[in-house]
Amino acid sequence: MLALHEVTAGYGGTTVLRGVDFQVGDGEIVALLGPNGAGKTTLLRTATGFVKARSGRIELNGEDLTKSAPHNFVRRGVCHLPEGRGIFPSLTVQENLTIQARSRDRSESVAEATELFPVLGSRLRQTAGSLSGGEQQMLALSRAYLTHPKLVLVDEASLGLAPLVVDKIYEVLRRLVERGMSLVVVEQYVQRVLELANTVYILSRGEIIHVGKAGEIGTDEIYEKYLGIET
Ligand SMILES: Nc1ncnc2c1ncn2[C@@H]1O[C@H](COP(=O)(O)OP(=O)(O)OP(=O)(O)O)[C@@H](O)[C@H]1O
Ligand SMILES: [Mg+2]
Secondary structure (H helix, E strand, O other): OEEEEEEEEEEOOEEEEEEEEEEEOOOOEEEEEOOOOOOHHHHHHHHOOOOOOOEEEEEEOOEEOOOOOHHHHHHOOEEEEOOOOOOOOOOEHHHHHHOOOOHHHHHHHHHHHHHHOHHHHOOOOOEHHHOOHHHHHHHHHHHHHHOOOOEEEEEOOOOOOOHHHHHHHHHHHHHHHHOOOEEEEEOOOHHHHHHHOOEEEEEEOOEEEEEEEHHHOOHHHHHHHHHOOOO
16 A cells, blocks of 8 residues: 655755665555664655655555655555654643544544553543653554554554553554554564564665565564674
């Protein structure tokens, strides 16, 4: 459904992505891995219109969106969960959950989110910024879930979270998949994302240096060959 062809992008005088080919099919779960500074976040931002491609092409279901603004991606069912959660810290949990809903759907949105993450139910009147990191990530994921997107791009959802909270986050990512959504997951916990993903892309210094089936590459191989970390 999403395809980047030979995409180059960057900031000011810096080129970050160099000729990136990247594809996500219907219902596919793609793990996007690579060392810090490789350009993973930039790739997600470019794939959703926040950073403009300097050359190459970005297509969504065959439609050329290379020069399109983020809202054009959103309108076509693409949901980007950015690094650092992407919630509204000064609004309450309830407001965060209902901000996108039509008025008659508001109580339904809250019910759906609290069914997914019961802990949010007891925090509806608290400002989102005062939630714990794990709770904030649950709120961010709930917002994605409620908009019924077709493709969700998740940037480091488990960063800084306790293992049990990460389990919960992954459980919800699986639910998104069961609902037929496609996923792109940027993740530091390689092992966890390999269990979920169908396809692995590895980015290094702005170039894709590996594409393959998740079952055909091991964690050690990823670390040793591509991330330069001894295991
Ligand atoms: N707004 C910006 N302006 C200028 N340079 C930027 C900007 N954002 C990122 N960069 C640079 O682009 C390069 C790629 O950054 P990016 O955030 O895409 O990497 P990443 O793979 O997501 O890294 P991490 O694993 O640390 O999140 C880095 O060298 C970074 O310093
Ligand atoms: Mg990043």
